[in-house]
Amino acid sequence: MNIHFDPDRQPMYWVGDWAGRRRALTPDRLAVIEPHTGTRLDYRALDDRVCRLAGWMQAVAGIRAGDRVGLVTTNRLEAIELYLACGKLGAVLAPISHRLTADEASQLLARLRPSWLFYDTTLREFVAALHGTATQCPQFSFGGPQSDYDRVLPGYPANAVNTEVALADPALIVHTGGSTGLPKLCVISHRQMVWNAFELLSAAPDGLGQRRELVLFPLFHIGGWNTVTPILHAGGCLVLQPAFDAAEALQLIETHAVNHFGAVEAMLKAMTQAPAFASSDLASLEGITTAGAPCAPATMAPFFRRGIPVSQSYGLTEAGPSNFLQPRADQSLETLEARQQSIGTSLFHCDYRIVDPKTETETAPGVPGELQLRSQHTFDGYLDDADATQQRVRPDGWVRSGDLAVTEENGQVRVIGRLDHVIITGGENVAAEEVEAALVAHEAVQSALVFGIPDERWGERPVAWVTGPEESEIPAVMASLDDKLSRFKQPVAIELVDTLPLTGAGKPDRRSAQAHYLSKHHGDPT
Numbered sequence: 001m002n003i004h005f006d007p008d009r010q011p012m013y014w015v016g017d018w019a020g021r022r023r024a025l026t027p028d029r030l031a032v033i034e035p036h037t038g039t040r041l042d043y044r045a046l047d048d049r050v051c052r053l054a055g056w057m058q059a060v061a062g063i064r065a066g067d068r069v070g071l072v073t074t075n076r077l078e079a080i081e082l083y084l085a086c087g088k089l090g091a092v093l094a095p096i097s098h099r100l101t102a103d104e105a106s107q108l109l110a111r112l113r114p115s116w117l118f119y120d121t122t123l124r125e126f127v128a129a130l131h132g133t134a135t136q137c138p139q140f141s142f143g144g145p146q147s148d149y150d151r152v153l154p155g156y157p158a159n160a161v162n163t164e165v166a167l168a169d170p171a172l173i174v175h176t177g178g179s180t181g182l183p184k185l186c187v188i189s190h191r192q193m194v195w196n197a198f199e200l201l202s203a204a205p206d207g208l209g210q211r212r213e214l215v216l217f218p219l220f221h222i223g224g225w226n227t228v229t230p231i232l233h234a235g236g237c238l239v240l241q242p243a244f245d246a247a248e249a250l251q252l253i254e255t256h257a258v259n260h261f262g263a264v265e266a267m268l269k270a271m272t273q274a275p276a277f278a279s280s281d282l283a284s285l286e287g288i289t290t291a292g293a294p295c296a297p298a299t300m301a302p303f304f305r306r307g308i309p310v311s312q313s314y315g316l317t318e319a320g321p322s323n324f325l326q327p328r329a330d331q332s333l334e335t336l337e338a339r340q341q342s343i344g345t346s347l348f349h350c351d352y353r354i355v356d357p358k359t360e361t362e363t364a365p366g367v368p369g370e371l372q373l374r375s376q377h378t379f380d381g382y383l384d385d386a387d388a389t390q391q392r393v394r395p396d397g398w399v400r401s402g403d404l405a406v407t408e409e410n411g412q413v414r415v416i417g418r419l420d421h422v423i424i425t426g427g428e429n430v431a432a433e434e435v436e437a438a439l440v441a442h443e444a445v446q447s448a449l450v451f452g453i454p455d456e457r458w459g460e461r462p463v464a465w466v467t468g469p470e471e472s473e474i475p476a477v478m479a480s481l482d483d484k485l486s487r488f489k490q491p492v493a494i495e496l497v498d499t500l501p502l503t504g505a506g507k508p509d510r511r512s513a514q515a516h517y518l519s520k521h522h523g524d525p526t
Contacts, residue, residue, distance in 0.1 A: 008191060011164035015190050016087030016171065018232045020162060023047040026235045033239045033256055034077045043235070046081070052153050054085035054161040061116055061138070065090030065163055068173065070114035070137070071220075072096050072105075072123050074242040078142040078149055079219050080228055082118055083172075087190075090165040094173040097220040100183075102129035107182060108175060109134035111383065116140060121147050122242070167191035173383060174222045176317055177503055185383035186317045188222065195377040197230040199322045199347040205329035208234035212284075214252055214261035215240055222317045223291060227262055246270035250280040257284040264292040265299050268310070269446075272302040282306060287328045289313050293507060294415060294433060296440045300340055309336045314343040314415060318392055319373040319399040323350050324413060341437075342412035350375040353398070354405055357419060363406075368416055368431075371405040372398040404431055421510060423452035423460045430489045432510065435462055438484040439494075442477045444469035449500045450491065451514040453521075464491040465513055471496055 014021055022031070027044040034040075041049070057063040069091050073079040079095075086093045094112050096105050105126075109117070110133040117134065119127045121143040142149030171190045175183035201208055213231050215238055217223035231238055239256050241249060244267055252258060263271075268290065271277060288303060288310045300310040311326035326336065326344035346352045353362050354369040363369035374397045381389035393399050404416040417431030424430075432450040439448035446468030452460040469477055474494050481490045495517075501509040 008168045009166050011166045011169075013162050013164055015165040015167055015169075015194075016090060017162055018087055018229065019043070019047040019050045019084040020088065020160070022232060022235055029235050030237045031232070031235075032077055032080065033237065035239070035252060035256065036242060037077070039077060041077075046084075048158040049153075050081050050084040050088065051158045051161050052156045053081055054088045055159055056153060056156050057085055057091070057116075058089055058161060061140070063089060063091050063115060065165065065169075066092065067115040068092045068094050068112055070094050070096060070109055070112060070117040070134075072098055072117070072119040072127055073219055074098075074120050074122060075215055075219050075224065075240050076120055076143055076242055077240060078118075079120070080238070080240075083225065083228070084232075085161075087165070087171065088161045088163060090163045090169060092170045092173055094185075095220040097175065097183075097218070098123050098126045099220075102126065102131070104182060106130045106132050106134045108185065111185060112173060118142065165190060167194060168380075170380065172222075172225060174220075174225070174317060177221075177507055184385065184388060186222070187380040187383055188317075189380050192377040192379060193225070193229050194233075195349060195375065196226060196320060196322050197233040199320075199349055199377065200226075200230040200325075201234055202348040203325050203327050203329075204234075205327070208236050211236040211260055212256065212258050213238055214249065214256075214258045216244055216249065216261055216263050216267060217291070222321045223262070226315075226321045244270075246274040247276050250274060250276050250282075253285055254281045259284050259286045260288070261285075262289045262291055262313070265290060265295040268295065268299050268303070272299070277302070282308060287311065289325070291315070294341070294437070296437065297340055298440060300337075304333065304337050304340075307333060309333055310340065311336055312340065312343045314413075316373070316399065316401055318379045319375065319401065320350075320377055322347060322377075323352070323373050323375070339410075339412060342408065342414050344412060346373075346413075349377070352413070354407060354413075365407045365409065368404050368406045368429075370419060371401045371403045371413070371415070373401060374398050421451075423450075423462050425452075425455070425460050425462065425488055426458045428488050430462055432462070435464065435485065435489055435491065438481055439464055439466055439477065439491075441484065442469075442480045444473045445477060447500055449508050449510065449513050451510045451517070453492075453514065453518060455492075458488075461492040462489065463517060464494045465497045465500060465517075466494055467497060467500060469496065 023043045028042050031043045031046045032041045083093050117139045121141050141147040167190045170187050171193050172188040175185050215227050285308050291313045303310045314324035315321040324343040351374040353372050357370045402419050417433035421432040422429050435450040436448040439445050445466050449465045453463050455461040501512040503509045
């Protein structure tokens with residue numbers, strides 16, 4: 001007998017109802033701690049607040065399944081409640097980064113066409129600077145006694161709200177970092193969020209249910225929601241910090257017995273360089289996961305010295321966002337430290353392969369190629385951009401990462417760099433990130449950014465910007481590369497700068513550095 005049932009497209013009540021389902025299972029378990037407001041909520045209280053919001057959104061705001069809800073926020077409780085309320089209604093949450101310019105954000109909102117825009121009152125000036133379509137939809141503020149949220153919702157009835165939603169329905173529309181232009185808008189289904197939660201649950205030694213997670217990744221990118229959702233799925237506890245501050249993060253870990261957090265390298269550097277790092281009680285901390293870009297051993301070392309494992313993870317908004325993880329379970333601290341430059345192995349429900357970028361045939365172990373991914377948590381495409389989607393996802397489901405990676409002898413995978421960051425000099429490929437790693441291995445170098453410049457003889461040559469050393473130390477930095485890099489990989493010039501340029505997503509901005517360098521030198525690297 002054939003059963004004509006597609007679980008991906010069949011609307012079901014549990015889909016999207018993270019708060020209600022967790023309340024039914026563990027109503028008294030602590031769900032959220034928001035230290036800056038003194039708020040502590042168990043899952044019963046959290047679901048009550050979410051039901052009030054969802055009820056108001058449905059009855060008063062007229063928000064229905066499929067409607068897009070814009071969000072401009074810091075890492076606040078109300079943002080998480082809005083995510084959960086949208087899930088109950090089948091509405092689609094579309095967070096926008098406040099690190100963008102008002103013009104960039106306005107362009108994204110014009111493409112999104114949200115029915116409402118919710119915003120954090122601490123970002124009122126940013127919202128006021130928006131223009132065009134962004135100003136034409138109703139707005140709803142939160143985050144203070146004078147906000148719409150605090151004025152309207154406390155007295156609103158907490159009646160249960162639950163709409164049938166399909167796994168194939170969109171849950172989020174999140175934008176990419178936009179390092180090469182205006183960010184792309186990624187459509188993220190409930191299927192992707194559920195399967196990604198499964199990935200992290202299967203990799204966690206404690207199943208996440210007993211985890212107390214400090215949320216540092218911003219809620220305007222997928223990394224923030226990828227932190228929140230698996231914890232809610234398992235019944236763990238979230239500790240919120242509105243905006244990253246290193247000293248405060250250390251205090252929150254100590255005060256609230258945080259046992260895990262995820263961070264980018266810049267956050268870890270700031271924490272280890274904070275005066276309070278040495279005296280902070282981090283005994284509760286069982287591990288740290290890095291993401292966003294490779295993290296240097298020198299950045300991880302202060303945590304390893306305190307017995308705290310730091311492991312790299314890897315993923316794409318379009319394919320995960322969790323695809324690889326170096327699991328802490330069943331690995332000693334010494335093994336984890338030895339493997340700190342690896343992203344580990346692919347997660348339980350994720351296939352991967354490394355292929356020659358030109359032929360798309362799989363490479364042998366030890367031979368670099370493009371990392372490609374295939375799983376149930378692939379995104380549903382770029383909003384209104386079929387051509388870009390087709391370039392990213394092959395017809396057979398493999399997602400092109402654009403990252404250069406290699407499988408090592410022990411089966412671990414290491415990311416070398418971006419394919420579009422490869423510098424071709426004399427016919428040889430040089431990964432900018434490999435050169436950067438060699439530079440920061442020098443004790444005087446705090447950070448490095450490598451890019452290619454045109455060269456009549458070799459085609460391109462690498463150039464480096466560094467922070468940290470004195471001008472007089474540059475020759476020693478250059479000399480230190482002799483036993484780390486082949487001659488053709490070494491920079492033709494190293495320049496000392498005060499800070500490295502970053503994109504809106506906080507990643508190194510090579511295009512900006514390259515353009516500035518070429519403008520300054522007119523193609524002459526010496």
